[in-house]
Amino acid sequence: MKRAKDWMPGLLLTAPSLIALAVFVYGFIGWNFRISLTDWKALSPDFNFIGLKNYRDLLIDERFKIDIKNSLVFTIVFMIACLLLGLLLAILLDQKMKFEGLFRSVYLLPMAISFIVTGVVWRWLMNPATDDRISGLNLLFTKVGLDGLVNQWHLTPNWGMAGIALPAVWQMAGYTMALFLAGIRSIPEELREAARVDGASEFRIYRHVILPQLRPIALSAVVILGHISLKVFDLIIAIAGKQLALDVPAIYMWQTSFDAYNFGKGATLATYILFSVAIVIIPYLIFTMRQERRS
Amino acid sequence: MKSRKSKLFGAIAIAASIALTATGCSSDEGSNASGQVEVFSWWTGGGEEAGLNALVEVFKSEYPDVEFVNAAVAGGAGTNARAVLATRLQAGEAPDSFQGHAGAELMDYITAGQLEDLSFLYDEEGWRDVMPATLLPLITVDGKIYSVPVNIHRANVMWANPKVLADNGIAMPGSWDEFFAAADKLKAAGIIPLALGEQWTQLHLFETVLLGVLGTDAYNGLWDGSTGWDSAEVKGALDTFKKVLTYTNSDAASLSWQDASKLVIDGKAAFNIMGDWAEGYFRVDNSLVEQEGYTWAPAPGTAGTFQFLSDSFTLPVGAKNRDAAIAWLKVAGSAAGQDAFNVKKGSIPARNDSDKAIYPPYLQSAMDDWGSNKIAGSLTHGVTASNAWKAEIDTALGLFLQNKDVAKFQAALATAATNAGK
Numbered sequence: 001m002k003r004a005k006d007w008m009p010g011l012l013l014t015a016p017s018l019i020a021l022a023v024f025v026y027g028f029i030g031w032n033f034r035i036s037l038t039d040w041k042a043l044s045p046d047f048n049f050i051g052l053k054n055y056r057d058l059l060i061d062e063r064f065k066i067d068i069k070n071s072l073v074f075t076i077v078f079m080i081a082c083l084l085l086g087l088l089l090a091i092l093l094d095q096k097m098k099f100e101g102l103f104r105s106v107y108l109l110p111m112a113i114s115f116i117v118t119g120v121v122w123r124w125l126m127n128p129a130t131d132d133r134i135s136g137l138n139l140l141f142t143k144v145g146l147d148g149l150v151n152q153w154h155l156t157p158n159w160g161m162a163g164i165a166l167p168a169v170w171q172m173a174g175y176t177m178a179l180f181l182a183g184i185r186s187i188p189e190e191l192r193e194a195a196r197v198d199g200a201s202e203f204r205i206y207r208h209v210i211l212p213q214l215r216p217i218a219l220s221a222v223v224i225l226g227h228i229s230l231k232v233f234d235l236i237i238a239i240a241g242k243q244l245a246l247d248v249p250a251i252y253m254w255q256t257s258f259d260a261y262n263f264g265k266g267a268t269l270a271t272y273i274l275f276s277v278a279i280v281i282i283p284y285l286i287f288t289m290r291q292e293r294r295s
Numbered sequence: 296m297k298s299r300k301s302k303l304f305g306a307i308a309i310a311a312s313i314a315l316t317a318t319g320c321s322s323d324e325g326s327n328a329s330g331q332v333e334v335f336s337w338w339t340g341g342g343e344e345a346g347l348n349a350l351v352e353v354f355k356s357e358y359p360d361v362e363f364v365n366a367a368v369a370g371g372a373g374t375n376a377r378a379v380l381a382t383r384l385q386a387g388e389a390p391d392s393f394q395g396h397a398g399a400e401l402m403d404y405i406t407a408g409q410l411e412d413l414s415f416l417y418d419e420e421g422w423r424d425v426m427p428a429t430l431l432p433l434i435t436v437d438g439k440i441y442s443v444p445v446n447i448h449r450a451n452v453m454w455a456n457p458k459v460l461a462d463n464g465i466a467m468p469g470s471w472d473e474f475f476a477a478a479d480k481l482k483a484a485g486i487i488p489l490a491l492g493e494q495w496t497q498l499h500l501f502e503t504v505l506l507g508v509l510g511t512d513a514y515n516g517l518w519d520g521s522t523g524w525d526s527a528e529v530k531g532a533l534d535t536f537k538k539v540l541t542y543t544n545s546d547a548a549s550l551s552w553q554d555a556s557k558l559v560i561d562g563k564a565a566f567n568i569m570g571d572w573a574e575g576y577f578r579v580d581n582s583l584v585e586q587e588g589y590t591w592a593p594a595p596g597t598a599g600t601f602q603f604l605s606d607s608f609t610l611p612v613g614a615k616n617r618d619a620a621i622a623w624l625k626v627a628g629s630a631a632g633q634d635a636f637n638v639k640k641g642s643i644p645a646r647n648d649s650d651k652a653i654y655p656p657y658l659q660s661a662m663d664d665w666g667s668n669k670i671a672g673s674l675t676h677g678v679t680a681s682n683a684w685k686a687e688i689d690t691a692l693g694l695f696l697q698n699k700d701v702a703k704f705q706a707a708l709a710t711a712a713t714n715a716g717k
Contacts, residue, residue, distance in 0.1 A: 041683065043407035043409060045385070066697070128546040129549075152546075155546060242495075243696075244694060245693070259377070260685075261682055
C-alpha cells in the first residue's frame with residue numbers, strides 16, 4: 001500500500017478534469033441514451049418512456065437505410081483512397097529527395113483547413129453543370145482534352161457519396177502520409193542495409209521489410225480516418241446542403257432534432273452514431289492497451 | 296521542481312477561468328434590468344437586414360430610452376436560428392422577442408407554452424380592423440393570436456425571361472398543360488424550360504404544383520384533413536409534379552435559388568418558380584427592369600390565388616424586458632414600422648392601410664392581389680404544417696427525388712398526414 005502522500009497530489013490535480021469528463025462526456029452520453037428511450041417530440045421535455053421503440057422504428061426507416069449505405073460508400077472510398085495515397089506519398093518522400101520539408105508541408109497543409117472551407121471550395125470545383133455553363137474541374141478537363149473525365153461529381157446517381165469523399169481525401173491524405181512517413185523513418189536503416197546485402201531489390205525491400213512493419217501505423221490511420229468518416233457532417237452541408245441523396249446519419253440527426261423537434265428520435269440517431277464509432281475505436285483501444293502493457 | 300511549478304500554474308489558471316465564467320454569468324443578469332430589448336431573427340444580410348435596420352430606426356425614434364440588441368443568427372429561412380432558439384428557450388434564456396413564420400410553424404412554441412397570447416395588443420392597437428380578415432383566422436389558435444405579422448410574401452410566382460419567351464413564341468402558361476406544350480418547344484430549342492435549385496426550392500415547386508392542380512379549396516383542405524392525401528386528385532398532382540421535374544436542369548441540387556434565378560436572367564432557362572423575394576434579386580441585385588429583363592405571372596393554375604407566407608414577431612413567456620418587448624411589437628405592427636421595413640425587404644405589409652405609393656410596381660400589384668385574391672398558405676415557409684409534419688413531407692420528397700415512385704410518395708405523404716393527426 002502506497003502512502004497517501006504519494007498518490008494524493010496526483011489525484012487531486014487530475015480530479016477537475018476527471019469530474020468534467022464524467023459529467024460532460026459520460027454523463028451526457030447517458031442522458032442522450034435516456035432521451036432516446038422516450039417519445040419527446042416537442043420543445044418542452046417529455047420523458048414518456050417507450051423502451052426501444054425508436055430503435056425498432058429506425059430499423060425499418062427508409063431514409064435511415066439510405067444513410068447507412070451513404071455512410072458505408074463514403075467510409076470505404078475515403079479510407080482506401082487516403083491509405084493508398086498517403087502510403088504512396090510517404091514512400092516517394094522517403095527517397096532522400098531535395099526540398100523534402102517543403103513537400104511534406106505542402107501535402108500536410110490541407111489538414112489545417114476546416115471541412116467547411118474545403119467544402120465551399122470543392123463545391124465550386126465539382127460544379128456538375130454541363131454544356132455552356134460548364135465550370136470548375138469539368139471545364140479544366142475539357143480545356144486539356146480529357147472530355148471523358150467530365151462527370152456529375154457528387155450528383156452522380158447512386159455514387160454521389162464517392163464524389164463527396166474526394167475533398168475529404170484531398171484534406172486527409174497528407175495527414176495519412178505524415179503518419180506513414182513517421183513509421184517508415186522509425187524503421188532502423190540496418191534492416192534495409194541487411195536486405196540490400198542479401199540482394200533484395202528496392203521494391204522487395206518495401207514489400208517485405210517496410211510494409212509489414214507499418215501495420216500498427218496503418219491500424220492507427222484506419223481508426224483516425226474511420227471515426228472522421230462516420231461522423232462526417234460539415235463537409236456534406238458545405239458542398240450539398242441538406243438533400244436526401246447525400247444524407248448521412250449525422251444530418252438526419254440534426255434535421256430530426258432541430259428542424260422537426262423530434263428529440264427522442266434524434267437521440268436514437270446520435271446513439272447509433274456513437275455505437276458505430278465505438279465499434280471501430282474500442283477494439284483499437286484494447287489492442288493498444290495490451291501492447292503498452294507488454295512493453 | 297520546474298514541473299511542479301507548471302502544474303501549480305495550471306491549477307491556478309483553471310481556478311481563475313472558472314471564477315471568471317461564474318462572475319460573467321451574474322453580471323449578465325444584472326445589466327438586463329435596464330431598458331433593453333433583445334430581438335432574435337435570421338435577418339443578417341441583403342434586403343432583410345436593411346429592412347430590420349429600418350424598423351429599428353422607427354423603434355428608436357419612438358422609444359429613445361430603450362436599447363435595441365440585435366440577436367440575429369445567420370442561415371437561410373432560419374434553419375440555424377431555430378436550433379439556437381430551441382436551446383435558448385429550453386434553458387429559460389428566452390430573447391425578448393423572436394422572429395417566426397406566422398402560422399403552423401409557431402405551433403410547437405404555443406403547445407410548449409412558450410408564447411404569450413397577444414390578443415390584448417390586437418384590441419389595444421386596433422389591428423383587427425387593419426389586418427386582412429383572410430389572414431387573422433390563419434394565425435389564430437383557439438381564439439388567441441400569438442404573433443404580430445410584419446410582412447407578406449407571395450410564394451406562387453412564376454418568373455420568366457421575356458426575350459426567351461418572345462424568341463420562341465410562347466406566352467406565360469396559365470396551366471401546367473400549357474406549360475408542358477411550351478416546355479417541349481423550349482427543350483427542342485436547347486433551353487432549360489424550368490430552372491430549379493436545391494431541395495427546399497423543390498419543395499417550394501411541389502407546393503405550387505399541388506396548389507395549381509388541386510385548386511385553392513382542395514389545397515387548403517390538405518392541411519385541415521378535409522382533402523385526403525391518398526385521394527385520386529393528389530395522385531394527379533404528384534404525376535404532374537413528376538412530369539414537371541423532367542423539364543428541369545440536371546444540376547438543380549447544386550444551385551441556390553439565386554443561381555436558379557440567374558439562369559433565367561441569362562436566358563439559359565425560360566421559367567423559374569420562386570417566392571416574390573426573387574423580385575428584389577431581379578430588380579435590385581441585377582438592375583433589371585420589369586417586362587424587359589424579367590416578367591412574372593402566378594404559377595400555372597394558381598391565378599386568382601395568393602399563396603402567402605409571413606414573418607412575424609412574438610412575445611416569449613418569461614421575456615426579461617416584457618415592457619420593452621411589447622413596445623417593439625407595437626412598432627412592428629404599426630403602419631410606419633411596416634412601411635419602413637417592407638420597402639427595404641421587398642415584401643408587402645400585413646396591414647391594408649399602408650402608403651401604397653412608396654412601393655415599387657411589382658409590390659403594388661401584389662398588394663392589389665393580396666386584397667382581392669383567395670388566400671392559401673405556404674408549406675415550405677411554415678404557414679400550413681407544423682415543423683414535424685413539414686420535415687416528414689420533406690423526407691418523403693427527398694426519397695421521391697431518388698426513386699421517382701409516385702405510389703410510394705403518396706403513401707408516405709398520407710402517413711405523414713396521419714402522424715400529424717389529420
